[in-house]
Structure formats: C-alpha cells, structure tokens
Amino acid sequence: MGNPTAGMVVIGDEILSGRTRDANMHHLAGRLTAAGIDLAEVRVVPDVQARIVTALNALRESCDHVFTSGGIGPTHDDITADAVAAAFGVGVDVRADARAILAEHYAKTGRDLNAARLRMARIPDGAALIENPVSAAPGFSLGNVHVMAGVPSVFEAMVASVLPTLTGGAPLISRTLRVDEPEGEVAAVLNGVVGDHADLSFGSYPFIAGQVYGTRIVIRGTDEERIGAALAVLAAKFPGAVEE
C-alpha cells in the first residue's frame, strides 16, 4: 500500500497467563487503520527486560512506528522505561518535567508523591512526554517508539494524544459482505474475483451462527470506488448476501 507501518509490543504477564484479555491491541489496530498506518506485527511479551528489549529492537527496526502498552506504573513489575532505555542504550532517571506533572496531580488529589510514584517520573534520556489526561503519569516517545500505559482508558487517551502527531497514509477502507453459505461454497467464486482486483485485499472469514455455516468477505483498500465495484460483483454472484 505504501502506507507507513507500525508494530506493537504488549508488555504483560497478565495477558500471557490468561488473567486479562487484551483490549489495547484491538483499539490501536482500529485507530491505526483509520489513520492510514498499517499495523504490521504485534508481540506480546512477559515482564522481563531482555524479552522486552528484543521485541522492541526487532520492531523499531522493521516498522516506522512502535507502540508499547503496559509496565509504566509505580510497582516492582513496571520495567518498561528501563527496558526502552536499555534498547536505545541511553540513561533513565527521574526527570524534572515529569516530576512536576506528578507533583501537581498529587497535590490536587491530596496524595503523597511517594518513592513508588516517583518511579513514574523516570524517563529515558531524550524522550518527549506523552500527556495522560486520565491519571497524570505521562507516557513518552523516544525515537519511533511510543510508550503508553496498560490501563485501557489511559492507553486510549495516550493514543489519541500521539496519533495526530504522526503522518499517516491513505485510510484503509473496508466493506463486508455476509454470505450465508459455507466458505467452501464461496471460495471458487471469490478466488475468481480476487484475480481481477489486484489493487484490493480480500479476506474470507467463516462463521458459525446456530445452524448456519456462513462466510464474511471483507474487501479492503484505499479506493472507495474500486471497493464498491468489487462488492457489487460479489453481491451479484451471491443472491441473498447482505452488506454489514
């Protein structure tokens, strides 16, 4: 497509243990698609510095942007800032501007800026802060890596802060046709249509709903007119199909 690419590193034992179902990947994927940035790969890694560094270095090399989720709180298992500093080979320490944001926030809420909370002001050298309108403790961007909190409401607010600062490409548009026929019936027709539309991407997703074995065909691309034409061709071949 020629659009910029992104990678994501989800940091969290709680995802890998099955305790929590990740929500941030799905949110980021949708926002990036709308912004014309292709999410090329996601890696979910545990709270282990060497594993975070490996994933970060692989994706910041292969992608235009990398987003991380998780591990920037006040406790012993929040090691993302240190991991990012290690990946870039820079120092990390409590920084005055981040500390001032926290000090103001806790003064307002009547809480102590204690030693644990001060960990959240540890920012790798050279990073720019990402605003956190929900709970103050900032994320940060270093090079092409954008470091964000794991709590979904905070993650989402940080994505909203960062995305407008990035240059996107053409938004990826998609339209979906639901055919209440099994994928094996749909495939031959679909394979024929795919060949005539090399500029579009076609996905075929079987579903089971009660007794119905059906197929959703998703047409993706950046040219609305071409997508509409392909949808019309497919709809004509599957009477009863409905757009979703």
Add this chain to the structure above:
Amino acid sequence: MGNPTAGMVVIGDEILSGRTRDANMHHLAGRLTAAGIDLAEVRVVPDVQARIVTALNALRESCDHVFTSGGIGPTHDDITADAVAAAFGVGVDVRADARAILAEHYAKTGRDLNAARLRMARIPDGAALIENPVSAAPGFSLGNVHVMAGVPSVFEAMVASVLPTLTGGAPLISRTLRVDEPEGEVAAVLNGVVGDHADLSFGSYPFIAGQVYGTRIVIRGTDEERIGAALAVLAAKFPGAVEE
C-alpha cells in the same frame, strides 16, 4: 519455574486491521496456564508467507511448543499450511487421510468436496492430524508446531484435542486481592512483601472503576500454601481488601 514453554502465532489481517478482536490468544493462555505450560510470547502477523515463516522459526526455536491460529480454510488467503511447510523445508500436498475425513464430512452434509475445500486436505509432509469435531477440516502438528483454525469454536476444540498429548508442568495457581487504593499507595507495601517471596510472582494491576482508583494484586506460583501465606500477609496490611 522450570515449566515447559509455549509460543503462539496468530495469523490474520483481520486482527491487525482491527476488524476482529482476537479471542484465541486469551483462550489458549488460560488453558496453558491450567496445564502447567508457560505462554512465553505471542506474535500476531499478517497473511504473508514470509512473515509467518519468520515468526514460526523464531518461536519454535525458543519455545517447547508453538500454537498457530488461523489461515487453514479453503480460500486464497489461507496460506498457513504452505507457510509451515516452508518453515520446516518440507513438501505439502493433499493427503489421503485428510481427504477421506473431508469426503466423509461433505458426503454426510450433502455438500461437494470441491477444489477449494480440497485445499484443506493439504498437509505438510510428516505432520500428524489434529481432530476437528466442529467442522471436520483437520489441523495438524509438525514437530513442535500445532496448527489450528482461527474460528474460535474450532480453535478451542483443537486445543482440547492437543493439550492432553503434551507434557505439562506444575499448574500455575493465582490468587487476586483487590485493594481500593491507588497503585501508588499500595506499591511500597507490595515491594516489601515481594522481596520475602522470591519463589512467587507478584503482579500489580491498577484499575479505575467510577471514582475509585484501585489496585489488583495477583500472586502467582505453583505452591498453594506459599501463595496463601503471601495473600494473608498482604490482606493484613490492607484492611478492607477483598479476595476476588
């Protein structure tokens, strides 16, 4: 922990585009934890053979087992069998036993075993089939790689077929204490307790519920008694905390 490790490769443009929220990773994570196998890393990659091969080769090298999800249906975008064959450097072709399973299934359901469906009998050389009690088309295991469908009901059935054949370790047990205090208040106490329990793993997960900024502390390990003792120590330090 000394438990066997697993990696997962989720294959699917539909996840990376944000169209679909992945469910299989969460399911597998829970089942593996119960079986005493540590999920060490998940990679989500697009429907592109080279990208699938890279992820597969990295994880089958670093993990005891690898599970894949998606891309084994009848359409042009179902390329997982070919990617696995390429990763292992073996051939892939329609195989008699897989074909027989499909032939019997479609004879029963009154559908044609057409050319598209026959793609689902393409099995890499040397693989063992994984039973699919939902929609017949089998998955397969090759070496330490277990290849499964993306449709959640089928994926789950295949996990249930494969897991009992693997040797697990001690099941990872976890208990959760909810403290209605912000993570920054909880951190100092928690950091103290963590040091006394090096055989356990402690996770700290902030949450926001209405006006409450709270923290869930998750204690994980394989020794039920030790976990219970640590939970009691923490509960005593946070009056009003409740186990979830």
